[in-house]
Amino acid sequence: MAEDSKAFAQAREAMGRHTIPELIDLLESEDVRTRFLAEMCLRDATST
Structure with a gap:
């Protein structure tokens, strides 16, 4: 499960x-x- 969280965080960072x-x-x-x-x-990005 920790790997899923890490992958999600990396994907979010890349998308950001x-x-x-x-x-x-x-x-x-x-x-x-x-x-x-x-x-x-x-x-x-828009702080909403």
């Missing part, structure tokens, strides 16, 4: 390197995990 326009584009992804991470990072 995208610009706001890139994150907005990623919200249209067919992959649910990509959309979820993009939304989290977009909220982080």
Whole structure:
């Protein structure tokens, strides 16, 4: 389970390197995990 948490944290960190326009584009992804991470990072980037 710790490996899952670590993988998630790494994926979130990597997604957080995208610009706001890139994150907005990623919200249209067919992959649910990509959309979820993009939304989290977009909220982080805009402090909402």
